[in-house]
Amino acid sequence: MKVKLGDIDKYKNTYSLIIDEEVWQTVHLSIFGRSPSFPNTTEEELNSRFELLEYKGAKAFVLRRLSQKNYHSQELLGALAKRSVSKVTAVRIISEFTAQGYLNDSGWLSSFVRTLRSQRFGFKSILLKLMHRGITKEEASETIEIFRESESEEDNSKSSIEKLLDSRYRSRDLSDRKERDKVIAGLMRKGHDLKDIFEVLKLRKSREYGLKES
Numbered sequence: 001m002k003v004k005l006g007d008i009d010k011y012k013n014t015y016s017l018i019i020d021e022e023v024w025q026t027v028h029l030s031i032f033g034r035s036p037s038f039p040n041t042t043e044e045e046l047n048s049r050f051e052l053l054e055y056k057g058a059k060a061f062v063l064r065r066l067s068q069k070n071y072h073s074q075e076l077l078g079a080l081a082k083r084s085v086s087k088v089t090a091v092r093i094i095s096e097f098t099a100q101g102y103l104n105d106s107g108w109l110s111s112f113v114r115t116l117r118s119q120r121f122g123f124k125s126i127l128l129k130l131m132h133r134g135i136t137k138e139e140a141s142e143t144i145e146i147f148r149e150s151e152s153e154e155d156n157s158k159s160s161i162e163k164l165l166d167s168r169y170r171s172r173d174l175s176d177r178k179e180r181d182k183v184i185a186g187l188m189r190k191g192h193d194l195k196d197i198f199e200v201l202k203l204r205k206s207r208e209y210g211l212k213e214s
Contacts, residue, residue: 001046003038014084017050025050028083031057051089058085059093066097072108073098074134109135109143123148154196161192161200174201 003024006016017025017038024046027036036053038046061083062076073094080090097103109130116126123144130140165174169183180201187197 001043002040003046005035008034019046026084027054028085030061031083031085033057054085054089055093058083058089059096062093062097066102070108070111071103072105072112072133072135073103074105074136076103078134105139106143109139110147113143113147117147117151154193157192157196158200160190161187161197162204164190165200165204174204 001019004018006018006023008015008029013029014026015029016023017027017036032053038049041049058080061080065071065076065079077090077094080093081087094103098105112130113126116129121129127137127140127144130143131137164187165183169186172183173179174183184194184197184201188194
């Protein structure tokens, strides 16, 4: 059996593989290139050859993507599906890259949510963005809930720091470096995170500066 290459669809970047004047497979340029080689042989061997070329091409495609930036596995599965890569091959490749440490879905999700929260995006907007990228609502919601709880704890911690500064440490001169360091040490002994302490002190300083300016 001999495989012929059909004309390239310039809009879809695909072309057909034809056997006996009938379309056998439709492939994407980014996976199979412009001139894949198929021997004149049996159908069984042609199928094996096709699976091998699809695997190699899809793996190279994913590697190119990952060399540019990090991805969630669902994004890559979606990209492969759009390029007519079989689900079996796509899942195999994603599993291999995950096992080798090239893909880390939980790490990617945390980084994505953290970045958008720092840009003041709301949780609802972040959920929609994740789902638009192919991440399931369940997986996206789980990550968002972790951040929601973490931020709630952080807000409670900052509120507690504010109360201590207004009560126990009210008489301390925070403009004096030694006094300030003692207050910080005391707050840390209370179990407060240094990052939260600095943020509260910075905010109070900004408020005091604003009052002086007015």
